[in-house]
Structure formats: structure tokens, C-alpha cells
Amino acid sequence: MTIDGITPGKVLRPESIDELSQALRAESGAVVPLGAATQTCFGNPLHRADCVLDLTGLSRITEYNPADLTIHVEAGVTLGQLQHALRENNQFLPLDPWNGPQATIGGIAAANAQGPFRAAGTIRDWIIGMKVVHVDGRISKTGGRVVKNVTGYDLAKLYTGSLGTLAVVAEISLKLRARFARTATAIVRCENAAAAGRLLSAIRHSPLSPVSCEWVGPENTVWLRFGEHPSAVDWQIRNLPAADWKIIEGADESAEWEKLRRQYHELGSVMLRVIGLPSTVSEIVSEYQPHAWIAHVMNGIVLMSVSTGDEIRAIRSRYRVVVEKAPAEMRREAGTFAPAPAEYELMKKMKEAFDPEGRLNPGRHVDGERRN
Amino acid sequence: MRREIIDRLERALGAAAVTTDDTELLVYECDALALFKNKPDAVVFPANTEQVAEVVRIANEYRIPFLPRGSGTGLSGGAMAIDGGIIIELQGMNRILSVDVDNRFAVVQPGVVNIHISQAVAPHGLYYAPDPSSQSACSIGGNVAENAGGPHCLKYGMTTNHILAIEAVLSSGEVVRLGNPAGEAVGMDLLGAIVGSEGTFAIVTEITVRLLPKPQAVKTLLAAYKSFEECSQTVSDIVAAGIVPAALEFMDDNTIVAVEASVYRAGFPLDARAVLLIEVDGFSDGLTETAAEIIEICRRNNAYDVRVAKDEEERARLWMGRKGSFGAMGRISPDMMVMDAVIPRTQLPGVLAGIERISERYRLKVANVFHAGDGNLHPLILFDSRHQDQVDKILIMGEEIMRLCVGVGGSLSGEHGVGCEKNDFMGMVFTESDLESMACVKRVFNSSGLLNPSKVFPTGRGCTEIGRPGTTSTEEIGRKVEKMLLGQKQ
Amino acid sequence: MVKEGTKHPELYLDCVHCGLCLPSCPTYRVLGTEMDSPRGRIYLMRAYDEGRTKITESFVEHMFRCLDCRACETACPSGVHFGEMMESMRAEIVTERSAHWLSRLVLKHVFPYPWRFDLASRALQLYRQSGFQGFVRSTGLLERLAPKVAMAEALMPEAEIESGVALESFHRAEGRKQGTVAFFTGCVMNSMMGSINQASVRLLTAAGYDVVVPGNQICCGALANHAGLRDTAREMAGKNVSAFDAKDLDAIIINAAGCGAMLKEYPVLIGGAEGFASKVQDISEFLASTRIYDRLRIPIERRVGYDDPCHLIHGQGVKAQPRMLLKSIPGIQFVEIEGADQCCGSAGTYNITQNELSMEILDRKMISIRKANIEILATGNPGCMFQFRYGARRAGISLEVVHPVELLARSLD
CATH class of the missing domain: 3.30.465.10 (Uridine Diphospho-n-acetylenolpyruvylglucosamine Reductase; domain 3)
Incomplete structure (x- = not known):
């Protein structure tokens, strides 16, 4: 070892x-x-x-x-x-x-x-x-x-x-x-980052309260998961902003989230946790153009794949960043938390x-x- | 206090922001735990962080103890100057600095009253969730210091779950900023350690709080019972059914009588042995079913009356009654001692019976009003401080109730803190080694040891002055009470 | 009940020191100091009774900085009778310290500021009729103030002096008679704001009541009582109780909140006043339950706000009735003012004795008024009306300040 x-x-x-x-x-x-x-x-x-x-x-x-x-x-x-x-x-x-x-x-x-x-x-x-x-x-x-x-x-x-x-x-x-008495997941693929940004903004300003709200790129899929009283889950599914949602439940639902978990591990060899705000998630993605990302939209956090230490420094000049994963040398150079x-x-x-x-x-x- | 030090303070803050007047100092000798008191040597009223830091630096220079104070509604003596020194009163720093509606947070000064945050953001459909019963008066800085709770912590968590970032003055006078408005902990969680450190780690001078959207719908139920057991069983059954109520509160007959005699009378049934105040919130869809399920559980446990608040006004009245209940004790007793303990909720019936036995033995009434959902008990011991024997008895009685709670796997405090009220009980739940780890952290934050000394950790000397002048050590009181109890038996 | 001899343990024992009163207190909200909070003041009174403090200069200052607005009583879960306690404490201070402190206070806060004489002179009119006169003379104050006061008095606008309702008069009910009430004229109301009294009597008769105005009534004594002149207040209470034949009346009507609260509390001061006090009702409290609504027919199409006088909402628990009456005026746009239940800082003579603080409280109030964007402000107490008129001038807001009965009377068909 x-x-x-x-x-x-x-x-x-x-x-x-x-x-x-x-x-x-x-x-x-x-x-x-x-x-x-x-x-x-x-x-x-x-x-x-x-x-x-x-x-x-x-x-x-x-x-x-x-x-x-x-x-x-x-x-x-x-x-x-x-x-x-x-x-x-x-x-x-x-x-x-x-x-x-x-x-x-x-x-x-x-x-x-x-x-x-x-x-x-x-x-x-x-x-x-x-x-x-x-x-x-x-x-x-x-x-x-x-x-x-x-x-x-x-x-x-x-x-x-x-x-x-x-x-x-x-x-x-x-x-x-x-x-939860019931959970359900709604997934939709958006045309581009701007469309995803608009959809996510609509979700944030709606009464929906998903337990997970993920924006996955570069494919621009939006993942929402609801968990509540069954009627409350139904209500939220019914009140999703208009889009071509795929609704999944039960075993399919777990399998789908397991897929996302695997995808996380394949985001890249250098991955950052950029801490912004819910309202700045789109901005972070459009400004730094990561190869791939998963954003916890409701929390203002973007997990993103980058290539170089310079990129880390550039993002750190504007946002708090935790290095989630990187080769030892790069971690040593950048520092994981940079307090x-x-x-x-x-x-x-x-x-x-x-x-x-x-x-x-x-x-x-x-x-x-x-x-x- | 030496003239030289007063001069320094006055130069730093302006003469109007410093008092050493004997009469004025008198009102600062205690917080809401009026049983323990000691006069500070000075009270200062800083207007900003820099002034707080300057006072701290002056105190360090002259090696004088100092401590922060907000509204003085704390119930464990956290804002009491047990070793004298300077009280830094933060009431003057009471502005809401900014509200970010989109990202749901607000930046506030420590003197802001808890409920004023919710009032300020209400037009945006937001609120600040932790709601200690004193929320109409207590300051958010004090909430952070004590990690304050409240009825709705059952679903929404304590203060610590709602503080995103702070600015704080350490005991050296150094100013630090910790946390971020996203609330994302980054590595070692220093902010998490400061929340609930009872004003012994840092003086918090700016706070970023999380705001939540108001739930779509709320249902508030009142269920009345003829016995404690049925009441307690209802609590267990609701939890077992997988329901997560927003709040689940218990009030006994003594409490009901007091509240109904006060301006906060809410229509609690005077013939009940106990009532449960149960609230569920969330999406309108599903809430009616959940409420119906709860009503069914209440009836199954012989609740003889269950009603649902018909509108916001009735709901508000029920909550005002609940939240005014500590204060309302003044209607039925000259003094009261508010206790705070936590037990595993399954132990409720046994512990309530135990408290009743203790109450009978000491011949002092106890009113029970508490957060049943999380097992956070508040036995209120009713007494008359003009009778020294009663003052002596309550301390011993309080200790006995604590032992009872700790004995079933409970803890000394669920939300009021240890302060200088229960520091000598810490040995009931913590070993020397546990305390050493805590001391280790305290030494890092409070390197000078001057910030709010003699709190949290056992001192073995009790509080400076207990009740009225003339009383001395707890051991002596113990002996007196023992003698008294023996005398009663004979 | 307060025991003779000014010790008041039963009252302060009600306080469990919880602090829920703090944010309700106007002085605490402005100053943020515990000794200027209800809890702090009670603590000091208790400390004094227990011999832990003497009546020091700062003790006096904090006791007299209290507006006596009683907002704390409304907030207190424990039902502390703060007003009673404060008044008996003040009485004790006056006895203990004679009157030199007041002389000092007035000299310190009024003398150096010529513009305050505008206010002071109005207050002086009160002094004459409120039992202060003898007291003030004994302090030697008047002699020192008199020349400037005379000047200020000369500058007072004539227009504010209106004749009121004649004493010893009788006013017959319109339409079918519902009953008989007596009218308490109040000293300021009748001499300086007489039209309000006229409007009150008109409304009462329109509502179907015979109105008698007994001749032997005098000032209610509230100002004397707030200032700690207990014996003077007792004497005045006695005279008023015997001036009204309470048992033959449906109600004794008063339209000044401060006086109303005082009249209702006569039993605390003197024996045998229960019958009298039980009949006392604020005019809005009384009118709200009459048939007056049918007579409010002339529309008033204005944006109107209402501010609760402390001695009405906190002192007498009257909150809904004035709003209900105002809202029933056709065409009215009623606006709820933020913090309407909070003191305006007038508090009798407070705006003179504690001017800075009073002005700070007033300024905060005017911010809410500006926010409410109203044309007319209604409030049922002369002191508050003076304060608001002054506040509007000070803030540069065009605002008509009226007593609710004035609006109601304007709407009478």
C-alpha cells in the first residue's frame, strides 16, 4: 500500500x-x-x-x-x-x-x-x-x-x-x-449551458424544494430529486417548470444516481470544489469553462475539472476553492484549503x-x- | 476599576459609551438567571468591531476579565461577570447589514433581536428558523454563543445549522472572519466550534445567517390529556410513525394555569393534566393527511380533546402562550428556576414520574413545559427567594433532577448552556480527559484566558453569590438541606 | 396593590427577569442600556427596597427617563404592574429627594434651548391646571423661567386655542335615546383643543346618548402622578369621583388616552373609586359598540393612518375599536402604520424633560409615518397630537394630525 x-x-x-x-x-x-x-x-x-x-x-x-x-x-x-x-x-x-x-x-x-x-x-x-x-x-x-x-x-x-x-x-x-415515504427524480437535458442556467434559475425561484439539485456538464443535464410525503412529491413533479422531464422512481431511480456517482469519479484527475452562491453558479461555469462539472445548484457549489495549477490560482482569486482531487505535486503546490x-x-x-x-x-x- | 483604565476605555469609545456608575452596574450583575449575580467593574457599549477589539486589547493590557452581553435573556449565567471586569454590551450593534434574498442569507450585527430578522425578511417570503422562546427579545449574538434552540429545532436544527459565517474578536483582540455565505465548511470547522462556545472562545461581531423560505402550509394542533403517560406515548408514536413534526411541545397543568392567568392566555384547557402542541409544515399537498394521522395517534392515546388551529391568528396565540410560559410563572410563583436537560425521548414517562417524586419530597412545585419531540426537558422549579430555605433547597433539588436525567443517558443542557449554572455538574457527563480536550480548544481561541472566565468548566466554588447575600458554599447548603430533609422525616 | 409606605415587593416579585419586555421599551430601543429597560428599572427598584442601592442621581435619571408608556405591560408574560410600580417609585423619589432634581433637569434640558420654550410654555398651561403649580413654585423654578416663558407664550399660535364644551352643560340625544353618559372634559382638551370635545359630544348625541358635563370636575391628575406627586394626584382623584354620579350613568366618557388610563386606575390611589372607574370608557371604546356607524355617511377620501396612544393600547388595552371606527368612514383608505403600538416619545412632559431622547424616538416614528405615505394621522391623546405635529414639521412632512373623533364627526351626516 x-x-x-x-x-x-x-x-x-x-x-x-x-x-x-x-x-x-x-x-x-x-x-x-x-x-x-x-x-x-x-x-x-x-x-x-x-x-x-x-x-x-x-x-x-x-x-x-x-x-x-x-x-x-x-x-x-x-x-x-x-x-x-x-x-x-x-x-x-x-x-x-x-x-x-x-x-x-x-x-x-x-x-x-x-x-x-x-x-x-x-x-x-x-x-x-x-x-x-x-x-x-x-x-x-x-x-x-x-x-x-x-x-x-x-x-x-x-x-x-x-x-x-x-x-x-x-x-x-x-x-x-x-x-421518505416516497422519492422521485426528474432529469432533463438542456440544449446548452445558458438554457440550463435559465431552467435552474426558474427552479430556484419556485416553491420546489428538491433534496438534490444537480447540474451536470458538459452535457447540461439537470437532476432533481424530491423526497417527502407522497402527495408533496407528486405536487412538486406536477409543478416542475416546463421542460422535457424524464421522471424516474424506485429501482431505476437508485440506478440512475449510482450512474451519476460513477460519473463524478470520472470527472477528471484534477477536480475543484468552487464555493460560490446559488446565483453565481452559472457565472462560474461560463467564466471558467471547465471540461466537466457537477454543480450543487441550491448550495452554490461547483465541482469542476480543470487541468493546471494556474487555473486553480485564477479561480482562487475570486472564489473559495477546495481541491477535491489532484496529483500529489499539484496539491502540495496549491494547498487543499488555502485558508x-x-x-x-x-x-x-x-x-x-x-x-x-x-x-x-x-x-x-x-x-x-x-x-x- | 482604576481611573487610568476608565480613561483608556473612554478615549477609545467616548465617555457616553462607558459606565462605572454603581447604580448602573447593578442592573448588569446578572442575566435572566437572576439567582446568580456579580457586579462588573465597568460596562462598555461599543458601536463597531474595531471598538470591541480595542476594548479587548485594553483589557488584555491590564489583565482584566471581559465578556460579551446581548439582551441578557440567557438562562445559564453566560453573560454574568462572575470574576468582575468589563461587560461588553453589544446591544448598540443592532443593524441588519444586508439581506440577499436570492441566495437566502442575511448579514447582521450581534445585537439584532432574533425575531427582527424574520420580520425584516418576511416580505420576501423568508424567515430565520431557530426560534428560542425568548426570540422576541434575545439577540442573535447570544443565540450564536449559546447555540440556541427552540421548538422548531426539532425539524430545522439548532442555531449552529443556520450560521453561515461570522466575524469575531478573539481574546487577544485579533479579528477573524470564518465561514462563507454558502455555508460550506472548509476543512477544520472553526466556525462550528465557536457556535455554542458560550462566549468563551470569541466575541462574535457580525453574523451571516441562513434564511429559509416560509413553508407553503402549516398546521398546528393542540391535544389535551388526562395523564402524562398518554401524552408521552403520543410523542413516541408520532416519531415511530416516521412523521417529522416541525415542533412537538409538552405543557403540564401548572404551566397551563400560569399561561392562562397571563396576557398570553391562549385557551389551553384548564382541566388537562397536560397538552401537546404539535405543528407540521411543508407542502399543502400531503399536510392534511399527515395532520389526520397525528390526530388519529392522539386519539388512540386517549387525548380527550384535539383541535386544529383554524387560522394564523389562533396559531400565533397558541405559540405566544407556549413561548410566554417561562415568564408567566410569575403569575403563580414569586421566583422560578428554569432547568434544562435532555433525555432520550423514550425515557419521558419514567423521568417525568421521577421529577414528580422529587418535587413532592422537597415540597416545591415543578412546572413542566418542554420540547417533547427531542426530549429536551424544562422543569421549572417554583419557589420564593424571600425564604432562604427554599433557595437552598432548589439547588440541591436541581442537581437531583439533573442526576435523574443523566442517569437515563441524558445530558445537562439542550439549549440553555452550562455557563456558571451547571459547570460544577460537568463531571456527571464528562471525564477529566473529555474536559481536557475541551480546555485544549479553549486555550487556542481564548489564549489570554480573560474572555468570560470561570464558565463551562467546573470551578468547585459555585457561583460568587447565590440568591441573597449571606449564603456561602454549595457544600454548606447541601448539609443544611440534608438536615432539613432528615428533620422532615422524623 | 401598593402598600402604604411606598414599599412594593408584591409588585416586583411578579418579575421573573426574563427580559421579554426589553424590545417593547422605547427608551431601551433607542439607548440599548439595561438600566433604561423595564427589567432594569424594576431591578433597581427592587435593589432599592432591599437596601442595595440608594436614590442616587443616576437612579433618579433612569426612573424619570421612563416614558411610562406601559408597552412593557403588554409584553410581560408575568403581568407585572409596571406603571403602578413606577408611579409609586417616583412618588418615593419626590418625597426622599424633595424637588431639586426636577429643577436641575429642567434647567439642564430646557433653559439653554430657546426653541424648547415653545413646548415648555404649552406644558406650563398644563402645570397651572394639573396641580404642579404649587410644586413648581416651591422649587423656585418658575421665577427663573418666567421671563422667557412669558415670551414663548406670547409666540404661541392663537389658532390652537379653541373653546371647548361648557362645564355644567347638558346635550340631548338625537333620535331615540339609548342612555345617558357623562363627559370628562380634560384640561388640555377643553382649553387648547376644544373642537375635539365638541366633536366628541356631537358623536355621543348622534349615537343616541344624553350627555351630561358635570361642573365640579377638575384635571385627572395623571401628570402629577407620573411625576411622583402622589398626594396631589390623590386629592384630584377624590374631587373627580365625587363630581360624577357614577351609578346613574351608562358610562363616563373621556377622549384623552392619558386621562382615561388615569381615571380607570383611581382605585389604586384612593378607596371607594371602584364604581367610578368601572364606568370610565375611552370615547372610541364606547362608540364602537353604538349605532354610530349608521350616521357616518359623508365620505372622506384620504389616506389615513392611526397611531396607538400608549395609554390607550397598553394602559387600557384598547386597540381594535378606534381602527374599526375609522375604517367604517366611507371612502377612507386606512393604512396600518408600522410600529403603531410604539410610543411617540411625547409622554406628558417627557418631550421637555428628556428632550434628546424624546426627539430620537419621534424621529424613528416619523420614518414609519413617511413610509406609510398618509395624509392624515389620527391619534387619541393631546400630548401625542402635539408631538406628531411637531414631528411632522421637524421631518418636513405635510401631515394633518387629528383626533379620531374629528374625522368621525366630519363624516357625520
Whole structure:
């Protein structure tokens, strides 16, 4: 196994949180926590990797309380495993990150991984508690096991998205919701980007409230997904702006979104997440003319494929950009997150406070960013 | 406070924006948790971020504690100057700076009153979703500090889910901007950590909030019951049926009596043991069916009266009644202690019975009004602060109720925060190690330690002054109450 | 109820310190300071009662900065009787500190500004009839102000002085008689805005009521009471109660909101006033339930707004009736003004004693008025009418300010 061209000295596979804690206590080199390895090229390139902590052994659902709409899982539980367990009670975690059902919950949290289902936020909004193991083996928790809680600081927010550079996520408590009584998807192919832009503007200014609203290019298809009470779904389908919509439901619907997920992985070897506003999505696409893109229109986000580091710099001069995927050298050069100076300083201090020796995923997050 | 420091503050803000007058400081000795008080040494009224930063820099120079304050409606003492120092009152910064209707966000100053945001954007069919009961008075800055909740958090999430970006002054006086109007977290979520940090990480000076389109339709139901158990079972059954209500609120008989005696009387049935206020919203299509399903669940659980608000006016009245209920306690009791705890919602029946037993044992009435849908309890202990024995009792009683909730897998606070009210209870839910991780983060944001000290973390000393002058430590109160209870048994 | 001896624990114990009153308070909205909020003032009163503060200069300042508009009572879930508490606190301040503070306040805020004498002189007319006279004299204030006041008085427009309704008069019902009411003339109304009283009596008789105007009535005492002159106020209340033979009347009608609130609260001041107080009704409150609607036939095709006098909406809970009456005038375009339930900053003598603050509150009010784009503003209290006329001049808005009864009377066939 190599990550960013580095072959780790050893791989440990703890099977409990205590074992994970012991492993960290014993280790003195650079530690790389890893789940299903679905997104190893996200984040800045690793500086070192002495020991990989394979967390797939932490794969227990420790407690599931359907009546309370909460579940507590170890970090190595996969999204597929979780959704399967929830299905029998007609519940689900309303997320569909691009890295798919084989991704682990710990990994999804570490990267705050996202997909087209955007209406319910990201995993950040569904985590109610977390247990982490610190670089010295110390175990600590944040949050709790109830759906609403402001007791103590919400450190889960910090751990989520910090790419395993502050602490190793060991257990996650999640709140859940009931499955939609019905979903339906409407897809239409537009003549060109301008036509798609007009259609999307009409959708944004209508009462429709799709759970996903994707603009896929260069083919200019618009994907809408609705999930609600069946009558509400019907109403929304009936009230779509006039276009040649294809309506799909049931097994076809899942298959179609699975196709889009595959398409995401083929967008290109350099992919950016450009953060604009719903009203500027069209502008972003027309200005930078990406080879291919998927835009979360309701959120003002465009995932786009580009070719060069110069392009990244040009877009960054106007928009906040996260490098979703790129060869190691380009990531090192551009920096994944490019935080503003004050933000950079805070992140750096946070990293130093949790991991003074810089041994957790060294280089992955702020310690691999250039200071702007 | 030394004249030299006052001079510095006055030069920075203007003399009118600084007070050290004893009488004026008096009203700043507590927030809505009036049980705990301590007078600040000065209160300043900055007009902009730069002035806030300047006050912070001066405080740093002289090593004086400082803390932000909004409307002072907080219920955990978050805006109380427990170690004295400077209160930075942000009421003067109360402008809505901009509204982006198309992209559904607003940029506001921290002193803006929660409901004023919704009022300002209502003509565009938008609103700001988090609706703490104090929303007609509480400031958005305070909401951010406490990660405020409210009835509609059940469906729409807490404050943290609606804050897109902030500008904040750190304890060093440095100004940072975090987040973006798209609300997209980028890497380590510093903004997410600041929301709910109870004014101990940063002073938030500008806030970008998410606006939501008003739902097409709303239905509000009121169901009356003769028992707590049937009421609680209804809550569980609604959740089990896969319905996601916008709000699901519980009010007991004591609460109903108080509200009906107040200006917020809403027509809650006085003969009920408890009522549920249930709201569903969304597309008109399907909503009638959902409401019918809920009515059926209520009836199955022996609700003896179920009615649907017939118009917006009746709906507003029911909600005013619910939201005015804490304040309405003044109609039936001279003082009250608002508690805030969360339990897994399936534990409702047992915990309510437990609270009732505790109430009987201490001979102090408890009114229950709370967010049943997410298990966020608000037992209100009614007492009279002119009787020192009652003041002594409520603290111990409160602790007992907390232990009961934590014992069933619950937590200390669902929306009011820990502040200096429950910091000594933190050990009930967190280990030393958990607290160390929190302290680690606090040291990063609040490197000087001067920003709102002695909050959230256990201090072991209780609050500076509890109730009336003359009371001392919690241990002493504990002993007194123990003796009292023993005496009652004999 | 307030105990003798000015301690008022029962009243402030109603306050649970929740803060819901804050945004309803005009001074808090402008100043953003807790000590100028209802909650803060109650806190100070309680602290004083508990011996934690003395009546300091800033204490006095914050107590007298209150407009006594009672918007907080409407917002208070706990039913705190703020007005009662404030008045008894002020009475205590006046007793404790004698009157030197007022002299200082007026000197500080009025003396240096000649234009304020325009307002001050009008207020002086009030002083004469409201029981202030003796008090003001005792402070030595009048002597210091008198020369300039005399000048200001001379400058006052004659047109505003209109004769009102004669005391000791009787006005017969038109058509079939529905009952008998007594009319409380009020001092300002009758002397400075007499046409409003005439309009009121016309409307009452048109609605089918005999109107008696008892001769022994005097000023209601509200201004004295707000300023803390409790004994003066009590004396005036006693005289008025005995001037009206309440039991033979269907109602005692008053058209000034401030006076109405005061009359309704006489039982708080003196014993034996319950019968009297229970008959008191604001003219809009009374007319709304009569057959007057049939008589409103002459159209008024104008854009008309209505502003709630604090002592009507908060003090007496009368909100719907004046709107209902105005809307029933044929041809009228009724416009709801944003924040109509918020104080205009007039508050008796407040625009003189707390001029800056009063003007700031007024300016905010005028912004909503400008937004509403109205030609006529109706409001049922003389102080508010003065304030709005001044506000319109100040803001350069052409606006006719009337009492609702004036419009109603214009529409009478």
C-alpha cells in the first residue's frame, strides 16, 4: 500500500477502541488513520507515514435505539452497513457521499465527505457525539447520546473535516430520520449551458424544494430529486417548470444516481470544489469553462475539472476553492484549503494544541498548507 | 476599576459609551438567571468591531476579565461577570447589514433581536428558523454563543445549522472572519466550534445567517390529556410513525394555569393534566393527511380533546402562550428556576414520574413545559427567594433532577448552556480527559484566558453569590438541606 | 396593590427577569442600556427596597427617563404592574429627594434651548391646571423661567386655542335615546383643543346618548402622578369621583388616552373609586359598540393612518375599536402604520424633560409615518397630537394630525 507515494512502515488493525488507544500509546512515529481508503488523494500530501492504523476492524454498531432515532457506531462501520441496519426500521442517515456505501463513517466524518443529497446538510449536521483517541492514546468524548445537546464545547465540529489530523475518530453517535415515504427524480437535458442556467434559475425561484439539485456538464443535464410525503412529491413533479422531464422512481431511480456517482469519479484527475452562491453558479461555469462539472445548484457549489495549477490560482482569486482531487505535486503546490491568514493561524494553533509533535497524518491538513 | 483604565476605555469609545456608575452596574450583575449575580467593574457599549477589539486589547493590557452581553435573556449565567471586569454590551450593534434574498442569507450585527430578522425578511417570503422562546427579545449574538434552540429545532436544527459565517474578536483582540455565505465548511470547522462556545472562545461581531423560505402550509394542533403517560406515548408514536413534526411541545397543568392567568392566555384547557402542541409544515399537498394521522395517534392515546388551529391568528396565540410560559410563572410563583436537560425521548414517562417524586419530597412545585419531540426537558422549579430555605433547597433539588436525567443517558443542557449554572455538574457527563480536550480548544481561541472566565468548566466554588447575600458554599447548603430533609422525616 | 409606605415587593416579585419586555421599551430601543429597560428599572427598584442601592442621581435619571408608556405591560408574560410600580417609585423619589432634581433637569434640558420654550410654555398651561403649580413654585423654578416663558407664550399660535364644551352643560340625544353618559372634559382638551370635545359630544348625541358635563370636575391628575406627586394626584382623584354620579350613568366618557388610563386606575390611589372607574370608557371604546356607524355617511377620501396612544393600547388595552371606527368612514383608505403600538416619545412632559431622547424616538416614528405615505394621522391623546405635529414639521412632512373623533364627526351626516 502506498499513499501519496509513501509506503508506510507498518499497518496495525485494532479491533476495539482500547486496542486503538494502546496502539497510539505505543507508537512514536507518524500515524495515518485509514478507513476504507476511498479518498486517500483528498487533502494535502502526507509528509511521513510510519504506521497506518487500519480502522476497518472497529466495525461494530454499538447501540441502535430506533425509538430515539439515534445510533452509535464505531468508526470503521461502513455507510452501507449502517443504512442496511437502519432499513428494517424504515430509518436512514440522509447522506450519499460520492465515495459510496463502502466508505466508513469515520472516514466520511474525517473528510466531511458529501454527495448530491444536500438538503439535509452534511454528516456534520447529523453527528451528536464522538469518541476520539488522541495521539498519546488518551480517549476523550464530546457531545452525547441525545439528539439535542449543548453540554460542553462541540468538538465534533472540529474533528469533522479535520482529516484525522487532530485526533483519531473512534466512535460516532448519529441522529437519524425516517425514510421518505416516497422519492422521485426528474432529469432533463438542456440544449446548452445558458438554457440550463435559465431552467435552474426558474427552479430556484419556485416553491420546489428538491433534496438534490444537480447540474451536470458538459452535457447540461439537470437532476432533481424530491423526497417527502407522497402527495408533496407528486405536487412538486406536477409543478416542475416546463421542460422535457424524464421522471424516474424506485429501482431505476437508485440506478440512475449510482450512474451519476460513477460519473463524478470520472470527472477528471484534477477536480475543484468552487464555493460560490446559488446565483453565481452559472457565472462560474461560463467564466471558467471547465471540461466537466457537477454543480450543487441550491448550495452554490461547483465541482469542476480543470487541468493546471494556474487555473486553480485564477479561480482562487475570486472564489473559495477546495481541491477535491489532484496529483500529489499539484496539491502540495496549491494547498487543499488555502485558508485565509487569520484562519490559517488558528488552525495551526489547533493542530499544535492537539498534536504538538505533528505525528497525526503529518502534512494532510493545515501543516501541509502554505501560509498565504 | 482604576481611573487610568476608565480613561483608556473612554478615549477609545467616548465617555457616553462607558459606565462605572454603581447604580448602573447593578442592573448588569446578572442575566435572566437572576439567582446568580456579580457586579462588573465597568460596562462598555461599543458601536463597531474595531471598538470591541480595542476594548479587548485594553483589557488584555491590564489583565482584566471581559465578556460579551446581548439582551441578557440567557438562562445559564453566560453573560454574568462572575470574576468582575468589563461587560461588553453589544446591544448598540443592532443593524441588519444586508439581506440577499436570492441566495437566502442575511448579514447582521450581534445585537439584532432574533425575531427582527424574520420580520425584516418576511416580505420576501423568508424567515430565520431557530426560534428560542425568548426570540422576541434575545439577540442573535447570544443565540450564536449559546447555540440556541427552540421548538422548531426539532425539524430545522439548532442555531449552529443556520450560521453561515461570522466575524469575531478573539481574546487577544485579533479579528477573524470564518465561514462563507454558502455555508460550506472548509476543512477544520472553526466556525462550528465557536457556535455554542458560550462566549468563551470569541466575541462574535457580525453574523451571516441562513434564511429559509416560509413553508407553503402549516398546521398546528393542540391535544389535551388526562395523564402524562398518554401524552408521552403520543410523542413516541408520532416519531415511530416516521412523521417529522416541525415542533412537538409538552405543557403540564401548572404551566397551563400560569399561561392562562397571563396576557398570553391562549385557551389551553384548564382541566388537562397536560397538552401537546404539535405543528407540521411543508407542502399543502400531503399536510392534511399527515395532520389526520397525528390526530388519529392522539386519539388512540386517549387525548380527550384535539383541535386544529383554524387560522394564523389562533396559531400565533397558541405559540405566544407556549413561548410566554417561562415568564408567566410569575403569575403563580414569586421566583422560578428554569432547568434544562435532555433525555432520550423514550425515557419521558419514567423521568417525568421521577421529577414528580422529587418535587413532592422537597415540597416545591415543578412546572413542566418542554420540547417533547427531542426530549429536551424544562422543569421549572417554583419557589420564593424571600425564604432562604427554599433557595437552598432548589439547588440541591436541581442537581437531583439533573442526576435523574443523566442517569437515563441524558445530558445537562439542550439549549440553555452550562455557563456558571451547571459547570460544577460537568463531571456527571464528562471525564477529566473529555474536559481536557475541551480546555485544549479553549486555550487556542481564548489564549489570554480573560474572555468570560470561570464558565463551562467546573470551578468547585459555585457561583460568587447565590440568591441573597449571606449564603456561602454549595457544600454548606447541601448539609443544611440534608438536615432539613432528615428533620422532615422524623 | 401598593402598600402604604411606598414599599412594593408584591409588585416586583411578579418579575421573573426574563427580559421579554426589553424590545417593547422605547427608551431601551433607542439607548440599548439595561438600566433604561423595564427589567432594569424594576431591578433597581427592587435593589432599592432591599437596601442595595440608594436614590442616587443616576437612579433618579433612569426612573424619570421612563416614558411610562406601559408597552412593557403588554409584553410581560408575568403581568407585572409596571406603571403602578413606577408611579409609586417616583412618588418615593419626590418625597426622599424633595424637588431639586426636577429643577436641575429642567434647567439642564430646557433653559439653554430657546426653541424648547415653545413646548415648555404649552406644558406650563398644563402645570397651572394639573396641580404642579404649587410644586413648581416651591422649587423656585418658575421665577427663573418666567421671563422667557412669558415670551414663548406670547409666540404661541392663537389658532390652537379653541373653546371647548361648557362645564355644567347638558346635550340631548338625537333620535331615540339609548342612555345617558357623562363627559370628562380634560384640561388640555377643553382649553387648547376644544373642537375635539365638541366633536366628541356631537358623536355621543348622534349615537343616541344624553350627555351630561358635570361642573365640579377638575384635571385627572395623571401628570402629577407620573411625576411622583402622589398626594396631589390623590386629592384630584377624590374631587373627580365625587363630581360624577357614577351609578346613574351608562358610562363616563373621556377622549384623552392619558386621562382615561388615569381615571380607570383611581382605585389604586384612593378607596371607594371602584364604581367610578368601572364606568370610565375611552370615547372610541364606547362608540364602537353604538349605532354610530349608521350616521357616518359623508365620505372622506384620504389616506389615513392611526397611531396607538400608549395609554390607550397598553394602559387600557384598547386597540381594535378606534381602527374599526375609522375604517367604517366611507371612502377612507386606512393604512396600518408600522410600529403603531410604539410610543411617540411625547409622554406628558417627557418631550421637555428628556428632550434628546424624546426627539430620537419621534424621529424613528416619523420614518414609519413617511413610509406609510398618509395624509392624515389620527391619534387619541393631546400630548401625542402635539408631538406628531411637531414631528411632522421637524421631518418636513405635510401631515394633518387629528383626533379620531374629528374625522368621525366630519363624516357625520
